[in-house]
Amino acid sequence: MIFDKDIFFTKKFLDSDAIYVKLEKAGYIKQISSGLYAYLDPFNKLLKNICSQVCNIFSEYNFCQVNLPLLQDINLWKNSGRLDIYGSGLFTTGENNEFVINATNEEAIVNLADLLNIESHQLPFCAYQISERARNEIRPAYGLVRTKTFVLADCYAIVNSKTDAQKYTDIFKQVFQKISKKFNLPLHQAIHLGHENTFSVWSESQLNQSHPIVCKNCHSSFRGKEMLERCPICGSSEVERVIGAEIGDIATIKQLIKTKNINNTYIVFMGIGISRLIQLIAENKVHANGFDWDYFYAPYKAYIVASPARKSEAQKIYASLSGKMETIYDDRPTSIGAKLIDADLLGCPYKIIVGKNTSDDFVEIKRNNKTTKINSSLVLQYIQDNQ
Numbered sequence: 001m002i003f004d005k006d007i008f009f010t011k012k013f014l015d016s017d018a019i020y021v022k023l024e025k026a027g028y029i030k031q032i033s034s035g036l037y038a039y040l041d042p043f044n045k046l047l048k049n050i051c052s053q054v055c056n057i058f059s060e061y062n063f064c065q066v067n068l069p070l071l072q073d074i075n076l077w078k079n080s081g082r083l084d085i086y087g088s089g090l091f092t093t094g095e096n097n098e099f100v101i102n103a104t105n106e107e108a109i110v111n112l113a114d115l116l117n118i119e120s121h122q123l124p125f126c127a128y129q130i131s132e133r134a135r136n137e138i139r140p141a142y143g144l145v146r147t148k149t150f151v152l153a154d155c156y157a158i159v160n161s162k163t164d165a166q167k168y169t170d171i172f173k174q175v176f177q178k179i180s181k182k183f184n185l186p187l188h189q190a191i192h193l194g195h196e197n198t199f200s201v202w203s204e205s206q207l208n209q210s211h212p213i214v215c216k217n218c219h220s221s222f223r224g225k226e227m228l229e230r231c232p233i234c235g236s237s238e239v240e241r242v243i244g245a246e247i248g249d250i251a252t253i254k255q256l257i258k259t260k261n262i263n264n265t266y267i268v269f270m271g272i273g274i275s276r277l278i279q280l281i282a283e284n285k286v287h288a289n290g291f292d293w294d295y296f297y298a299p300y301k302a303y304i305v306a307s308p309a310r311k312s313e314a315q316k317i318y319a320s321l322s323g324k325m326e327t328i329y330d331d332r333p334t335s336i337g338a339k340l341i342d343a344d345l346l347g348c349p350y351k352i353i354v355g356k357n358t359s360d361d362f363v364e365i366k367r368n369n370k371t372t373k374i375n376s377s378l379v380l381q382y383i384q385d386n387q
């Protein structure tokens with residue numbers, strides 16, 4: 001992108017700002033009203049890159065990607081008995097409220113399996129989708145963590161034995177471990193006390209949105225209203241409440257709605273709040289002047305700035321990087337210093353300075369605190385070699 005007028009809406013943030021305020025000041029999101037956020041260009045690119053990594057992990061397990069409609073027949077929810085359970089948490093629409101706006105897909109996925117004439121011997125059937133959802137959240141809070149609309153990756157395994165339900169619960173737990181490793185974000189699986197095979201996935205966070213109970217001895221975590229005296233796993237009395245934020249869950253539900261072909265089904269569910277995940281990654285990747293995204297998911301890989309005398313060289317470098325990696329050429333009529341402040345706020349891994357400090361044909365490339373001088377014709381090669 002050529003940045004010749006202000007299109008990124010950045011401003012310096014304070015150390016004391018909450019992470020979602022920092023994301024807003026860095027030009028990633030804009031709050032529209034309580035619980036509703038617009039995703040701006042940098043956020044959308046981040047979202048796309050992170051979703052693609054999550055899809056890669058899902059592919060390792062042969063989960064099929066589907067896209068179910070935004071509107072679901074309300075009768076599916078009446079038949080499953082969950083319309084009353086979710087109550088006002090669901091948005092409904094239509095002339096006679098005959099539709100539920102997609103908040104979760106257990107009913108819809110079983111209905112789809114039924115319409116596809118999937119029979120018991122074809123199970124397990126495992127499908128996922130990643131899309132925007134709506135939930136009538138009455139107390140939106142914590143930025144992207146509790147909102148009325150959000151991006152969810154939800155995966156459903158329809159199985160017909162308790163053994164397979166356990167198997168998919170374990171697979172889904174592995175998926176969260178892979179996500180944790182991929183984004184270098186410690187994720188923990190809190191056991192729901194009193195609910196078999198139900199887990200909340202959480203991370204340490206200053207947001208103070210959830211308060212899991214953690215065993216200092218075996219590091220197991222638990223979710224429950226009552227404080228535990230002892231850890232149910234190892235028996236240690238060294239248990240404490242910590243502060244964190246939840247990004248997803250795993251649960252098993254016994255047959256929700258009757259189908260033509262499948263009996264005794266269980267649905268194992270895994271939900272990953274992608275917009276929540278991004279905010280938690282951001283919390284781990286923020287520093288005093290901006291973000292320090294890993295190269296593989298950074299929204300923009302390179303940021304070019306130039307002194308007025310060397311614009312044509314900068315344009316050449318931009319042309320060499322365009323189409324190979326997301327690149328910003330900052331051509332605004334302002335100082336290199338001011339431009340680099342924005343490059344930091346946006347979190348571009350590589351900053352290419354075509355300035356006065358280097359003689360013709362040479363440029364500076366900055367990555368973190370390291371500066372390298374190279375020939376301008378080698379910029380693409382250098383980034384590809386180092387990433």
Ligand SMILES: [Zn+2]
Nearest residue numbers: 215218231234
């Ligand atoms: Zn323990």
